[in-house]
Amino acid sequence: MHIVFLTHPTFLGSQSMPRFAKMLVDGMTQAGHKVEVWAPQPKVYDLPLPSSLKKWAGYIDQYIIFPAWMKKTIKNYDADTLFVFTDHALGPWVPLAANRPHVIHCHDFLAQRSAQGEIAENPTSYTGKKYQSYIKQGYKAGKNFISVSRKTQEDLHRFLGFVPAVSEVVYNGLNTFFKPANISEARAVIGNEIGVTLTNGYLLHVGGNQWYKNRIGVIEIYDAWRKNSNNNLPLVMIGAPANGKLKECYNASPYSEDIYLLTGKDDSFVKQAYIGASVFLFPSLAEGFGWPIAEAMASGIPTITTSEGPMNEVGGDAAFYISRRPLTNSGAWAEDASSILSDVISLNEAGRENAIDAGLEHVKQFDMKIAIRQIEGIYQDVLGRG
Numbered sequence: 001m002h003i004v005f006l007t008h009p010t011f012l013g014s015q016s017m018p019r020f021a022k023m024l025v026d027g028m029t030q031a032g033h034k035v036e037v038w039a040p041q042p043k044v045y046d047l048p049l050p051s052s053l054k055k056w057a058g059y060i061d062q063y064i065i066f067p068a069w070m071k072k073t074i075k076n077y078d079a080d081t082l083f084v085f086t087d088h089a090l091g092p093w094v095p096l097a098a099n100r101p102h103v104i105h106c107h108d109f110l111a112q113r114s115a116q117g118e119i120a121e122n123p124t125s126y127t128g129k130k131y132q133s134y135i136k137q138g139y140k141a142g143k144n145f146i147s148v149s150r151k152t153q154e155d156l157h158r159f160l161g162f163v164p165a166v167s168e169v170v171y172n173g174l175n176t177f178f179k180p181a182n183i184s185e186a187r188a189v190i191g192n193e194i195g196v197t198l199t200n201g202y203l204l205h206v207g208g209n210q211w212y213k214n215r216i217g218v219i220e221i222y223d224a225w226r227k228n229s230n231n232n233l234p235l236v237m238i239g240a241p242a243n244g245k246l247k248e249c250y251n252a253s254p255y256s257e258d259i260y261l262l263t264g265k266d267d268s269f270v271k272q273a274y275i276g277a278s279v280f281l282f283p284s285l286a287e288g289f290g291w292p293i294a295e296a297m298a299s300g301i302p303t304i305t306t307s308e309g310p311m312n313e314v315g316g317d318a319a320f321y322i323s324r325r326p327l328t329n330s331g332a333w334a335e336d337a338s339s340i341l342s343d344v345i346s347l348n349e350a351g352r353e354n355a356i357d358a359g360l361e362h363v364k365q366f367d368m369k370i371a372i373r374q375i376e377g378i379y380q381d382v383l384g385r386g
Helices: 016-030 051-076 088-096 110-115 126-139 150-160 183-194 215-228 244-252 267-276 291-298 311-315 330-345 349-365 368-385
Strands: 002-006 034-038 081-085 102-106 144-147 166-169 203-206 235-238 259-262 279-282 303-306 320-322
Touching: 002 016, 016 034, 016 368, 051 088, 081 088, 081 368, 088 102, 088 126, 102 150, 102 368, 110 126, 110 150, 144 150, 144 368, 150 166, 166 368, 183 259, 183 267, 203 215, 203 267, 203 291, 215 235, 215 244, 215 279, 215 330, 235 267, 244 259, 279 291, 279 330, 291 303, 291 311, 291 349, 303 311, 303 330, 320 330
Parallel strands: 002 034, 002 081, 081 102, 102 144, 144 166, 203 235, 203 279, 235 259, 279 303, 303 320
Antiparallel strands: none
């Protein structure tokens, strides 16, 4: 196959989307296919402009200059070239390839749902609603879709208003980077970083400041657990630098001296953090897939997450579940969640081993090679349809 991957521009600073696109590009290249990558270049964005105009400069690069180039360039490509949009948020470009073989990958519809007023935690401005409408108008011209979870697929069909010609679910694939290893050595690495002896372990959360990651909820659960428990395991949180709300929550915690907010850590450090943790706590409000859940279980950690899709898809029968944090009365929610946390931490050796083994078995389905093979088959099917 000759595949052209369309991706987000690098100047946006996203991490998860480039990682997904790289997985596709590397996988299809290794499978012997001819691969190209198209993305907007920072022609206007790199001009010496005030920071307040950078977003709009990026929009010019993405939605004026790049589509004009794509419209001209695509004419030179054979009819059997497959055009792959690595994210449905690239919807404004879809009409340019809608009459050619194409596939659109869908990760999550959180921005679309927020624009519809479906998510109270993430209100959308008037211009934001218009932007999401622009994206939706674009991807609705598509015919062939691959979603990363059943939840994402359900949202896709709802926003399209119809079931497209091709609509498949392929779970994200993990590589063998995440796997169990020496727990004592891992705890020594993390302990040296924070200046604390972690022989008895620690609680772990990995995630950014996006509203749906619920980092405040992590601290709320930790506070409730410490209040009701004689256990004083520290909490290690790895992610972006704390924003204002998280700082307030951290400063208000009576156990802040045992909470460590770490940022700027590389993949190797995060891997060690997973391996050494006693429990992985991931009370996310929403996700497209939920990479950290699978990474944690693959690393041999009992994992607690939210009992809603897609988190319960990724966790399956192997994870422990808590309810979604409500907008109000989060104190009662944190108390309930802390009870689950206490149960998991208190597992005897056999119970903990059973939880770990269940997680390791469950995540076998999230295999990079399996995902690439499934995606390749769908690409070939789309090309076969013409």
